[in-house]
Amino acid sequence: MMQPLLQIDSLECRYDTTVVTRDISFSLNKGDIACLLGPSGCGKTTLLRAIAGFEPVAIGEIRLEGEVLSSATHLTAPEQRQVGMVFQDYALFPHLSVADNVAFGVRRMPKAARHEKVAELLALVGLGHLGERFPHELSGGQQQRVALARALAPEPRILLLDEPFSNLDVELRRQLSQEVRRILKHLGISAVLVTHDQNEAFAMADQIGVIHAGHLQQWDTPFNLYHEPATRFVANFIGQGYFIPGTLADNESVSTELGVIRGNRAYPYEAGTPVDVLLRPDDLVLAEGEAETSDLKARVISATFAGTSTLYRLALPSGREVEAAFNSHHDYHPGEHVSLRIQADHLILFERLEENATLA
Numbered sequence: 193m194m195q196p197l198l199q200i201d202s203l204e205c206r207y208d209t210t211v212v213t214r215d216i217s218f219s220l221n222k223g224d225i226a227c228l229l230g231p232s233g234c235g236k237t238t239l240l241r242a243i244a245g246f247e248p249v250a251i252g253e254i255r256l257e258g259e260v261l262s263s264a265t266h267l268t269a270p271e272q273r274q275v276g277m278v279f280q281d282y283a284l285f286p287h288l289s290v291a292d293n294v295a296f297g298v299r300r301m302p303k304a305a306r307h308e309k310v311a312e313l314l315a316l317v318g319l320g321h322l323g324e325r326f327p328h329e330l331s332g333g334q335q336q337r338v339a340l341a342r343a344l345a346p347e348p349r350i351l352l353l354d355e356p357f358s359n360l361d362v363e364l365r366r367q368l369s370q371e372v373r374r375i376l377k378h379l380g381i382s383a384v385l386v387t388h389d390q391n392e393a394f395a396m397a398d399q400i401g402v403i404h405a406g407h408l409q410q411w412d413t414p415f416n417l418y419h420e421p422a423t424r425f426v427a428n429f430i431g432q433g434y435f436i437p438g439t440l441a442d443n444e445s446v447s448t449e450l451g452v453i454r455g456n457r458a459y460p461y462e463a464g465t466p467v468d469v470l471l472r473p474d475d476l477v478l479a480e481g482e483a484e485t486s487d488l489k490a491r492v493i494s495a496t497f498a499g500t501s502t503l504y505r506l507a508l509p510s511g512r513e514v515e516a517a518f519n520s521h522h523d524y525h526p527g528e529h530v531s532l533r534i535q536a537d538h539l540i541l542f543e544r545l546e547e548n549a550t551l552a
C-alpha cells in the first residue's frame with residue numbers, strides 16, 4: 193500500500209499540564225487537502241502548529257514521508273521540515289516588494305531561476321502585474337495570494353494554512369478558497385487547513401477532521417460527515433439538523449411520530465431501544481405529487497426565504513417543531529398546512545441518552 197504523506201499517531205499536545213489534543217490519529221495521502229474543523233478552542237491551531245514544529249508533542253508521533261518529525265523525544269526544527277505556512281494575518285514582510293516577498297524563501301537560488309520562479313508563482317495566483325507593489329498597497333485578498341505564493345516558492349512537502357481566509361468578506365472567502373484548491377491541485381501539493389467555517393472546509397477539503405474538546409470526532413469526506421456523522425457532536429455541528437425521538441421497530445426501521453421510517457442499514461440496537469433520529473431540513477419533502485397522499489400534515493410556523501429554497505419551521509400534530517427546506521417556487525404562509533413525507537436516504541440515529549434527548 194502507498195505510504196501516506198503525513199501520518200499523525202496518537203498525538204497529545206499540552207500547554208504545561210493542560211492537555212489540549214488527545215489521542216489524535218489520522219493520515220493524509222499525497223495530493224490530498226485536509227481540513228481541521230471545530231469550534232473555537234478545540235485544539236485545531238495547536239495541532240497545526242505541532243505539524244509545523246512550533247509546538248512540541250507530549251505523546252505520539254508526527255511523520256512526513258515516513259520520517260519522524262515530532263515525538264516525545266524528538267522535535268525537528270520548523271525550518272528543517274520543508275513545510276510551508278500561511279497565516280490568518282498574511283504575515284508579509286512590509287518593507288519588501290511583492291516579488292521580493294515571494295522570492296524570500298528561495299533567495300539562495302540563482303538569480304535567473306529565482307526570477308522565473310517568482311514570475312510563475314505570481315502568475316499562478318493572479319498577481320503577475322503587481323510584483324513591484326508593497327504589501328500595504330494591496331487588498332487583503334491580494335495579500336493572502338502573495339502569502340500563498342511565498343509559501344509555495346520553496347516547494348514545500350506540505351502546506352499548512354491557519355484560518356487563511358477569515359479576515360476576508362464572505363464572497364471573497366468563497367472565491368479564494370475555491371481558487372486555492374484549484375492551485376494546490378494543479379501543483380499536486382498537499383495541504384492541511386484550519387478553519388471553523390464548515391462551508392470553507394466543504395469547498396476546500398478532500399478530508400475533514402472534526403475536532404471537539406481536543407478529540408478527533410471523525411476523519412472523513414465532506415459527504416460522509418454530512419450524511420454519516422459518527423457522533424452526536426458531528427451530527428449537530430455539521431449542517432443543519434435536529435433529533436426527534438423514536439423507538440427501534442426492528443433493526444432497520446424506527447417508529448416515530450412521523451410514522452415508521454426505514455433506514456438504509458442494520459442498526460446495532462435491539463427492537464424497542466429508544467433512539468434519537470437525526471433529520472436534516474432536506475429529509476422532509478412535500479407530498480404534493482400527482483396522486484400522492486400523505487397522512488402526515490404540519491402547520492407552517494415561519495418561513496425564511498433563502499433563494500433557491502425556503503426554510504420552513506413546521507409544527508407536527510404533536511406540537512413538536514421541525515425544519516424543512518422546500519424549493520422556493522412554493523410559497524407557504526404561517527398558519528397553512530402542508531402534507532409531508534420523509535425521504536431520508538441516510539437515516540442516522542443514536543441510542544437515546546436521557547440527558548441528550550432534546551432537540552439539537
Ligand SMILES: Nc1ncnc2c1ncn2[C@@H]1O[C@H](COP(=O)(O)OP(=O)(O)OP(=O)(O)O)[C@@H](O)[C@H]1O
Nearest residue numbers: 207210212230231232233234235236237238239388
Ligand atoms: N500558548 C498557550 N498556552 C496555554 N494555553 C493555550 C495556548 N495556546 C492555546 N491554548 C489553549 O489551548 C486550547 C486550544 O487552543 P487552540 O488555539 O489550539 O484552539 P483552536 O481550536 O485553534 O481555537 P480558535 O479557533 O479559537 O483559534 C484552548 O483552550 C486555548 O486556550
